[in-house]
Amino acid sequence: MILIINTSGKDLEFVLDDKYKSVAVEKQSVALPTECERFITECGASWRDISAIGIVVGPGSFTGIRLGIAYAKGIAMGLNIPVVGISAFDLYLAATPDAFVAIDSGRGDFFVAANGLEPQTMQIEEIETKQMEWPRTVGHKPFDLKLGVKVVAEKIANGDNEPAVPMYLRPSYAEENKK
Numbered sequence: 221m222i223l224i225i226n227t228s229g230k231d232l233e234f235v236l237d238d239k240y241k242s243v244a245v246e247k248q249s250v251a252l253p254t255e256c257e258r259f260i261t262e263c264g265a266s267w268r269d270i271s272a273i274g275i276v277v278g279p280g281s282f283t284g285i286r287l288g289i290a291y292a293k294g295i296a297m298g299l300n301i302p303v304v305g306i307s308a309f310d311l312y313l314a315a316t317p318d319a320f321v322a323i324d325s326g327r328g329d330f331f332v333a334a335n336g337l338e339p340q341t342m343q344i345e346e347i348e349t350k351q352m353e354w355p356r357t358v359g360h361k362p363f364d365l366k367l368g369v370k371v372v373a374e375k376i377a378n379g380d381n382e383p384a385v386p387m388y389l390r391p392s393y394a395e396e397n398k399k
Contacts, residue, residue, distance in 0.1 A: 221265060222272045224368035227252065227288030228280025228308065234259040235365050236270075248284055252291055267299060274372035276365075277305040278387030279323060279331040279339075285386045292384065304372045305384030309333040311363035314371050320354035322347055330359075331389050341389050 224235035232243045232255050241259050245251035260266065275292040278285050289305070296303035312321045313335060322342075323331045330347055333339040334354050342350065351357045390396075 221269045222274060222369045222372050223256075223260070223270050224274040224276075224306075224365055224372065225252075225256065225288055225292055226276040226365055226368075227284040227291075228276045228278060229284070230281070232256075233365050235368055236260060236263045236265060237369065238366065239263045240366055249287055252287065256291075256295075267295075270299060270301060272296075272301050272372055272376060273303045274306050274368045275303060275384050276311075276368070277307055277384055279308060279325070279389055282386075282388075289384050289386060302376060302381065303384050304375050304380070305382070305387075306368050306371050306375075307333075307339065307387050308363055309339055310371045311365065311367050312358050314367040315364055316356060316358050318354060319356045319358045320351040321359045322351065322357055323359040325390075332359075339387065339389055 221237055226233035227248050232245055232248060232252060234241045234256060236259065243251065243255045245255065273292045273296050275288050277289060292303045308323060309321050312319065317335060320334045321332060325331055325341065329341045329343050331339065332342045332347060
């Protein structure tokens with residue numbers, strides 16, 4: 221079984237096989253271990269049933285992403301199973317491979333990617349013309365986290381064993397404000 225964890229937004233999200241759960245929490249760092257364990261138990265599984273962990277590496281909450289990766293790596297190390305980083309772009313493109321993905325960053329620009337276009341930030345003016353190179357644009361609705369199981373399985377089958385690291389498409393607030 222492949223466990224998918226998403227801490228890139230304000231809520232915690234989990235997938236195990238075809239089961240999905242979203243949990244609204246105040247502090248991800250406090251709730252993540254308990255809620256993950258609860259989800260696995262609710263699915264009728266145990267940690268020994270998990271063969272790999274997929275973790276959303278971004279784009280999204282700077283702190284949430286680092287928290288999720290650290291948690292996934294710790295659990296994976298203890299279970300001696302792989303942890304695989306997946307991006308929001310991987311999930312959107314798994315559903316719509318020929319799409320241009322544009323995700324509002326909340327800071328006046330967009331995180332974008334597509335097949336043939338590396339993840340980056342763009343201003344709306346550039347997006348208006350660049351997106352025309354693909355038949356459709358996605359990113360305005362949430363991605364389907366259940367597709368993470370397929371994405372992780374494909375990455376493992378293809379020998380993609382790159383370490384799960386945060387996807388940073390811009391400097392952090394601290395880096396931007398450094399004097």
